[in-house]
Amino acid sequence: MEQTDIVFIAPPAYSNAIEQKPNKQSGHLPNLGICSLAAVVEREGYKVFILDAVALQYSLLQVVDEVKTKNPKYVGLSAMTHSISYAAMVAKFIKEKCPSVKIILGGVHITSATEETLKKYPEYFDVAIIGEGEVTLIELMRTFENREVLSKVAGIAFLVNGEVVKTKPRELVKNMDALPFPAWHLLPDLRTHYTPTLISAGGISSNHLVTSRGCPGKCIFCDTSVTGHMVRGYSADYVLEMIDILHKKYKIDDIQFNDDTFVTLRKRLFDICEKLISKNYKLKWSCDARASDVTEEGLKLMKAAGCWQIAYGVETGSPRIMEFLKKRVTFDQIRNACKWAKKAGISTKGFFIIGHPTETRESIQETLDFMLSLDLDVIGVTFFTVYPGSPIYSSIHEYGTFNPDWNCVNTYEVGNFLPNGFTAEELAEFRKHILMRFYFRPRQILKYVANVRSVYDLYRLVIGGSKVLKRNVLSF
Secondary structure, eight states, rough: OOOOOEEEEOOOOOSOOOTOOOOOOOOOOOOOOHHHHHHHHHHHHHOOEEEHHHTTTOOOOOOOHHHHOOSSSSSEEEEGGGGHHHHHHHHHHHHHHTTEEEEEEESHHHHHSHHHHHSTTTOOOOOOOSSSOHHHHHHHHHHHHHTTTGSSTTTTTEEETTTTEEEEOOOOOOOGGSSOHHHOOGGOHHHHOOOOTTTTOOOSEEEEOOEEEEOSSTTOOOTTTTTHHHHSSHHHHHHHHHHHHIISSSSSOOOOOOOSSSTSSHHHHHHHHHHHHHHTTOOEEEEEEOGGGGHHHHHHHHTTTTTEEEEEEEEESHHHHHHHOOOOHHHHHHHHHHEEEEEETTTEEEEEEEEEEEEEEEHHHHHHHHHHHSOSSSEEEEEEEOOTTTTTTGGGGGEEEEEEOOGGTTTTOOOOOTTTTTTTHHHHHHHHHHHHHHHHHHHHHHHHTTEEEHHHHHHHHHHHHHHHHHHHHTTO
């Protein structure tokens, strides 16, 4: 049997039934972190396989059988907090069937909760990569092959006699252009196996890119332990090459730039836009941005380059809570960011959170009032969720009821945090009320109807409207 050196897996949400297929996820897109790691390992001459169990709808049994067939030396698992228990489940079954395989865990969760995770699952993960993994993984694999001591590898953690050993931190990748392009060729077909949510798609064939790492913000609810606060990006030429590959080779006509904030590197943003304009692609794209970082000039250029939607993290309409969150964005900046985008012809999306620490019914009303005052086309409303590694994590008990169970991390349901003075049912009703007030205003409905330009636009409107109705009206 020909041996694959490493199999990468991003585990889906599994039940305990080994033959049950994972639930289909709306908006499932490639794991670009795994694609980057796979590309680096492949460049070094290793044989690599990516197993996207969600895209392929593989049961846990099928995942284990596929790993046995590939006969790898290593399995690389990536997990966020809400999926760490699924990663452990996958690792457990792989260890039972393939005991000689070294299982390597990476991702945001293990970086933030290293000791707790390795001690909770002592038999499943051989070693954890802490922080960015491209350089570390190559060194780690070579260390295993040469039978050298793991302690010489920077940026890892492992157990010795039940105690966690962490090596010195790995430096962040400074020259992003030194990394190879994501290994899209190792994925299932991009056009048939990956679909964004209708609310985020600007075209029939849509996919995503992450072109920078790091976020300058220091919001109390965000965990930036992997990529840090220093923003580092691929050069404009590198970004254009990635776009070329997606557009020409894979026939992608819409790209979501899922950087924490795509517009912060302003000169690079302008260079990307100008190069896109010169190529004259029939390509749409969208991005996320800090409202404090956009300019009227920049938004005009973005529109000319194909930008159809921009999303801002607004979070709250309460000045008191905005200050508590350490968002470092003003309400005037948010108003201007929305106004300038609409003036440029770009659709606007706003992300809001309810159930903050110190939240009151009055502050939720302030959020709704501010939301309705902005010229937004789409909103997302989630519940305040506490992540390991976030600045608020150590003091969250002061502000309400906190459940540290990682399985309770869920932004679309009242998950691991409930602020003082509220019940979970009450917060859920507030969310329904906000969505109904926003989407079912006559002015908003007329705007959606007026923006229908194609059969696809009509399809998005009908499906999107029916989902809002089903979740917020028919569920009463």
